[in-house]
Amino acid sequence: MxxxxxxxxxxxxxxxxxxxxxxxxxxxxxxxxxxxxxxxxxxxxxxxxxxxxxxxxxxxxxxxxxxxxxxxxxxxxxxFIICPGFIDPHTHALSDLLSDDKHSNLNYLTQGVTTVFVGNDGDGPYRINQVTENLTDSIGTNVAFLIGHGTVREAVMGMKNESPTQGELNQMKALVKLGMEEGAFGLSSGLFYAPGSFSTTEEVIALAEEVAKFSGIYDTHLRDESSYSIGLLKAVEEAIRIGEEANVAVNLAHIKALGVDVWGMSDEIIEMVEDANDRGIRTTADQYPWSASGTHLENALLNKWVMADGEEAYMNRLNDPALAKQIRSEIKENLRKRGGAESILITADSKDERLIGSNLQEIADSTNEHPVDVALDIIRNGGCRIASFNMNQSDIENFMVQPWVMTSSDGTNGHPRKYASFPQKYQKYVVERELLTIEEFVHRSTGLTAQSMGISKRGTLKVGNKADIIMWKPDGFKPKADFQNPARYSEGIHYLIINGEIVIQDESYNQKLAGQVLLKQSENIE
Structure with missing residues (x-):
C-alpha cells in the first residue's frame, strides 16, 4: 500500500x-x-x-x-502599418536568384515583397526539382514557380512555326504534368512571343487541362495587347476561352491597352472579365503602375514570322534583301502603334552603351538615319532592352480600381518597375490621386494575390499563417527609381520579416537569406 x-x-x-x-x-x-x-x-x-x-x-x-x-x-x-509581405505574381527574378552571389532579391525586399513568382510569359522551367536544388537555403524572398509554355514547346518542337503532331502534343502534356507534380503553381504562356505565338488556342487548352487536374492557374501574356495580330479584344476572348474549356482559373498578365489603336478599350475588357467571372470562369489580372512597358527591341518591332526556326534562320531573314522591304514596312507600322520612335527608350543590354538613355528618334537624329534603320542596326547587333511608352492614363486607372486586379512588377533590367512598382503604386494612386484606399492597396498586393495564385498560409495576417510581415510608415514608403535611374532601391520598409526571421531592421538589410521555395502541393496540404 x-x-x-x-x-x-x-x-x-x-x-x-x-x-x-x-x-x-x-x-x-x-x-x-x-x-x-x-x-x-x-x-x-x-x-x-x-x-x-x-x-x-x-x-x-x-x-x-x-x-x-x-x-x-x-x-x-x-x-507603423503592420501588414502581410507583398506577393508579386509576375517577375523575371529567377536568374537573379540563381546567380553565383546567391542574390538576395534586395530590389524586391526594399519594396516590401516577401514572395515572388517566376516563370512568367511562357519562360518558366518544367523541371522544378532541378531548379530548386540550387535555391534551397540561399534566397532572400520566397519563390513560387510557373511552368513556361514556351519552354515546353521549344523543348519538344524547337522554334518551328507549325502545329504539333499528336505525339508532340502528348510529350508537351507530359512535361506540364511533370512540372505540376514537382510543385509548380500553374502554366504561363507568352503567346505574343516566339515560340508561343506559333501555337493554336487548341494546343494551349490541351496543356491547360493538365494544370486544371492540379487546381493550378493559367497565367497568360496575351497573344496581342495591341493590334499586332488578332487584336486586344480577341486576345482576351482567347484567354477566357482557354479558361472555360480547360476548366482552369485564368490570370491576364500585366493587363494593359498597348498602343494608340487600342486606347480606350479598357471598358470592354472589364466587361468581358466580369462576364467571365459571372459565368464561373475565375478570371483575374495583374498590373504594374507605369505608363511604359518593357521588352526587347526585336519583340516590340519585329513580326514573329521573322524569328521562326532558330537563330540562324532569324538572322538570315534580317539580312535577306528580298525580305528587306517587308520587314522595314512592318517595323514602321509597329513604331506607329507604339507612339512613334520617340516613345522607344533604350534602357539596357545594348552592346553600344552610349545608346542607353536615348530614344530611337534621338539616335536617328544624331546619326542622320531613319529610325527603322537604327532599330535594324541595333537588332542585328544583338538587340537591347527598351521602355516603350504606349499606355493611356485613363486605361491604367480604369484597370487599377477593379477588385480583381493585383499589383505586380514584371521587373526587368533597365526599367524602374523592377525596383519600385509597389511604392510607386502606393504613392501615385493611394497618396496623390486617392484612387485606392490604403486597405485596398494592401489587399491587391497580398491577400488577393495569394488567393488568386493559389498560395495558402500567406497573404493575410491570421493566426497560423506564415510570418511574412512588413512594417512601414504611411508617409515614408516611396520609390526612388525612375527611367533615368532605374536601379535605385525604394525606401520606407522599416522592418521586413520572412518566415519569422527579421531580414530588414530599421530600413537596413541584415544579409539574412530567409526565403523558401514554395511548392504548390506541399503549400496546400493541411
Missing part, C-alpha cells in the same frame, strides 16, 4: 511538471510586435493590435499580448 502511494505521488508530480512545462510553452513567443496599425490583407478596415510570432508562424493577434506571452524579441510598431 505504501509503495502504491509513493508511485501515485510521483505520477502526480510528473503530470504537474508536464502541465507546467506545457503552459510555459503555450505562453512563449519568439517575437512580439506591439502597438501597430494592422492592415491584414483581406481588404477590411485597419485596427490597432499586437502580433506574436513563434517559429515561422503567427501565434496570436490581439490587444495587450505582452501580458499574455513571454517573448525574446520586441518591436515597438507605434506609428
Amino acid at each position: 505504501e509503495k502504491r502511494k509513493v508511485i501515485m505521488r510521483y505520477s502526480l508530480l510528473l503530470v504537474t511538471l508536464v502541465m507546467l512545462l506545457g503552459c510555459r510553452e503555450a505562453d512563449r513567443a519568439d517575437m512580439l510586435i506591439k502597438n501597430g496599425t494592422i492592415i491584414d490583407g483581406t481588404g477590411n478596415a485597419s485596427y490597432f493590435a499586437d502580433v506574436a510570432i513563434r517559429g515561422d508562424s503567427i501565434l496570436d493577434i490581439g490587444a495587450s499580448l505582452s501580458e499574455k506571452y513571454s517573448y525574446n524579441n520586441e518591436i515597438n510598431a507605434n506609428g
Whole structure:
C-alpha cells in the first residue's frame, strides 16, 4: 500500500511538471510586435493590435499580448502599418536568384515583397526539382514557380512555326504534368512571343487541362495587347476561352491597352472579365503602375514570322534583301502603334552603351538615319532592352480600381518597375490621386494575390499563417527609381520579416537569406 502511494505521488508530480512545462510553452513567443496599425490583407478596415510570432508562424493577434506571452524579441510598431509581405505574381527574378552571389532579391525586399513568382510569359522551367536544388537555403524572398509554355514547346518542337503532331502534343502534356507534380503553381504562356505565338488556342487548352487536374492557374501574356495580330479584344476572348474549356482559373498578365489603336478599350475588357467571372470562369489580372512597358527591341518591332526556326534562320531573314522591304514596312507600322520612335527608350543590354538613355528618334537624329534603320542596326547587333511608352492614363486607372486586379512588377533590367512598382503604386494612386484606399492597396498586393495564385498560409495576417510581415510608415514608403535611374532601391520598409526571421531592421538589410521555395502541393496540404 505504501509503495502504491509513493508511485501515485510521483505520477502526480510528473503530470504537474508536464502541465507546467506545457503552459510555459503555450505562453512563449519568439517575437512580439506591439502597438501597430494592422492592415491584414483581406481588404477590411485597419485596427490597432499586437502580433506574436513563434517559429515561422503567427501565434496570436490581439490587444495587450505582452501580458499574455513571454517573448525574446520586441518591436515597438507605434506609428507603423503592420501588414502581410507583398506577393508579386509576375517577375523575371529567377536568374537573379540563381546567380553565383546567391542574390538576395534586395530590389524586391526594399519594396516590401516577401514572395515572388517566376516563370512568367511562357519562360518558366518544367523541371522544378532541378531548379530548386540550387535555391534551397540561399534566397532572400520566397519563390513560387510557373511552368513556361514556351519552354515546353521549344523543348519538344524547337522554334518551328507549325502545329504539333499528336505525339508532340502528348510529350508537351507530359512535361506540364511533370512540372505540376514537382510543385509548380500553374502554366504561363507568352503567346505574343516566339515560340508561343506559333501555337493554336487548341494546343494551349490541351496543356491547360493538365494544370486544371492540379487546381493550378493559367497565367497568360496575351497573344496581342495591341493590334499586332488578332487584336486586344480577341486576345482576351482567347484567354477566357482557354479558361472555360480547360476548366482552369485564368490570370491576364500585366493587363494593359498597348498602343494608340487600342486606347480606350479598357471598358470592354472589364466587361468581358466580369462576364467571365459571372459565368464561373475565375478570371483575374495583374498590373504594374507605369505608363511604359518593357521588352526587347526585336519583340516590340519585329513580326514573329521573322524569328521562326532558330537563330540562324532569324538572322538570315534580317539580312535577306528580298525580305528587306517587308520587314522595314512592318517595323514602321509597329513604331506607329507604339507612339512613334520617340516613345522607344533604350534602357539596357545594348552592346553600344552610349545608346542607353536615348530614344530611337534621338539616335536617328544624331546619326542622320531613319529610325527603322537604327532599330535594324541595333537588332542585328544583338538587340537591347527598351521602355516603350504606349499606355493611356485613363486605361491604367480604369484597370487599377477593379477588385480583381493585383499589383505586380514584371521587373526587368533597365526599367524602374523592377525596383519600385509597389511604392510607386502606393504613392501615385493611394497618396496623390486617392484612387485606392490604403486597405485596398494592401489587399491587391497580398491577400488577393495569394488567393488568386493559389498560395495558402500567406497573404493575410491570421493566426497560423506564415510570418511574412512588413512594417512601414504611411508617409515614408516611396520609390526612388525612375527611367533615368532605374536601379535605385525604394525606401520606407522599416522592418521586413520572412518566415519569422527579421531580414530588414530599421530600413537596413541584415544579409539574412530567409526565403523558401514554395511548392504548390506541399503549400496546400493541411
